[in-house]
Amino acid sequence: MSQVGRRSKKSWRAILDAAYGPLEEGGYQSVTMGGIAARAGVGRQTLYRWWPSRAAVVFEAFLDKVNAGPFPAGGDFTASLRAYAHGFIDLYVKGAGGARLRELIGAAQTDPDLARALTEQWFEPRRAPVREALREAQRAGVVRADVDPDTALDLVFAPLHYRLLVSGQPLDAAYADTVVDLCLQALRVPGDRGPGAAHR
């Protein structure tokens, strides 16, 4: 999925644009290889030369448009967590990215290649800095150290995606804040007032 060989820069741009346009207009189902090729003024073979499947093209187009950079991830664990949660709401709920990501995750359920690409190129880059901040907090003793970091992170990451993909219940900043608070509560060092205490 990366640019190699004699791949023409111009065609590459045209293809990604041609793939993302219909994605926003008609959704994932409306994007077809033939349609992308025609829109991009490109032979169909060119698509198959560089991408293994429709999902791959669409995902790269999605990355290209949406990947302005991972969510801001500085400071301590609590800040990281809040930043992630608010970034999630901004991108997926307020922005147009949510519908696209939903469809891509949907397609990934029957497309292992896409699933792997999503994990490696989308989820993990966003998860890693928060995980690092968590480990730092664990080392500093401000959150429980006896919980696997990935499990702990799921307490915040999972509810956000769950409402997006599964439950369909409201997904907004208030929910994100609540979830973060509950997570911090769960990770509180026993006997302490908790890592988020100072912020309230």
Place this chain on the structure above:
Amino acid sequence: MSQVGRRSKKSWRAILDAAYGPLEEGGYQSVTMGGIAARAGVGRQTLYRWWPSRAAVVFEAFLDKVNAGPFPAGGDFTASLRAYAHGFIDLYVKGAGGARLRELIGAAQTDPDLARALTEQWFEPRRAPVREALREAQRAGVVRADVDPDTALDLVFAPLHYRLLVSGQPLDAAYADTVVDLCLQALRVPGDRGPGAAHR
């Protein structure tokens, strides 16, 4: 999706069987309306007469096979939560249901009708008894009453589905137990040792 008119019981059975068979063998993608009809010895129109889409047939077949009844849901909130979590692992991870449900949820991302059907006929019936137990616990004062029940439930429900659908990380009984414990910790009444304390 319910039996109305003079729908033939025999055909209905044959269709659901014919839809679920290939589902296990080749996955959701390999199930086609024509294939179901042929396997069931049924006219194609009969499928379209009673179901609006492939997803609807497959979902009904899934319900028919897997819906042996919701997860056991008796007792107090903690027991309910553990029962749900273990039921989830048993059905989705140890059993064959997980792959099917993943594909259905995937399809639901681009099929609002299926999404609604999943929520109403699958998720909500399993969520409701646990929610009720939670409300009871809130009234009894053993868990925090200042948290929206659905948000609280998400702390357990979401991570399970998240690992199934999104992260691909290990999903086993140990993880389920940890998640339940963290949830109880988060919902602990401040100053109390928490509802799950006696169990540890």
Place this chain on the structure above:
Amino acid sequence: MSQVGRRSKKSWRAILDAAYGPLEEGGYQSVTMGGIAARAGVGRQTLYRWWPSRAAVVFEAFLDKVNAGPFPAGGDFTASLRAYAHGFIDLYVKGAGGARLRELIGAAQTDPDLARALTEQWFEPRRAPVREALREAQRAGVVRADVDPDTALDLVFAPLHYRLLVSGQPLDAAYADTVVDLCLQALRVPGDRGPGAAHR
């Protein structure tokens, strides 16, 4: 095709009407058994009970509407011939019958039952009186007696149908008159001035 058994007069009427209506609106192709039944407020089985095929229903509806009676056929051979020719033009070209008959003859090319019904119930009743007049003329010696009557009649009958079905060239009263004249010329007793002489 005749009314027998418990056949309901009311349904029979409704069916013939329901069959002829769409015939005029959308042509033979647009008439379907299901459509007729629905329009007539009749069960589909009722149609199949009384008619063997769509063609049979349509033909009976055609007869019912158009069969106001054969063309007038009195007098001598010349008058008979002219009467037939003008009747043909009036019904098939000026009236709406031509399009219907064309379609029925078209269907008859692949439907022997319809072909037989057309011959027996439509063509022959119109041909017979003219043939009889011809035989009379042959006995009276005013037209050649050494020509098979059916062959002789074809000289007029055939060109009219030919233009309707095959050549698509103009088919009007002038053409009909010319054809009749040429036929009379061909059948003239050698040495005589011909049977049509007195009329010119």
Place this chain on the structure above:
Amino acid sequence: MSQVGRRSKKSWRAILDAAYGPLEEGGYQSVTMGGIAARAGVGRQTLYRWWPSRAAVVFEAFLDKVNAGPFPAGGDFTASLRAYAHGFIDLYVKGAGGARLRELIGAAQTDPDLARALTEQWFEPRRAPVREALREAQRAGVVRADVDPDTALDLVFAPLHYRLLVSGQPLDAAYADTVVDLCLQALRVPGDRGPGAAHR
């Protein structure tokens, strides 16, 4: 219906063969687009790409097989006429072409495109040389000049097609000869012994 674009010669041959085979075996009704495609080892879309309808494919297959060339058409009007009449009998009655042409003309009654194609590519090429011979004879004064050539030709062409399509009466060489003789009689210059006199 003509070969344009990059139409594959091989597929084109296979399709015409595949269309004509079932035509002879089961008649026009038994020929289906799907059947042709399967027999020809060709995608269904390829048929729809190049032909607008089943009738068009079948007609082209008919032309391809039967169109060994128009009926021989040399010499004077009388010879032309006899040649046409005998060619008609040979091809349509003795050969297998008659059944095919009947069905095609039948289909043409509800298919204007096919009707036009039949006229332009089948009937007119056969009619034109005889018409030319007739005009020559009219100029030479051996047949009546006061009759429209097309009307005159109908005296022979029409009866042959009429018996084929409509009346179902015997259609053989004797009938053809009689019809030709009667036509020549009808077209005889008044007072003359007729153009065919020398041949008898």
Place this chain on the structure above:
DNA sequence: TTTTAATCGAGACGGTACGTCATGTCTTTGT
């Protein structure tokens, strides 16, 4: 008058063919 059996409408059923769409591969053509 009541029973009873044929006939009706309605429409589900297993099928066949339709014409369209998208797929992924292969071929031609122009640059």
Place this chain on the structure above:
DNA sequence: ACAAAGACATGACGTACCGTCTCGATTAAAA
């Protein structure tokens, strides 16, 4: 040489009718 254009085989889609088959409801003759 490469890439656009697009033809190709494949196969699923959803629709339209077909002719057969149950259903109850109606209805008209037989009891």
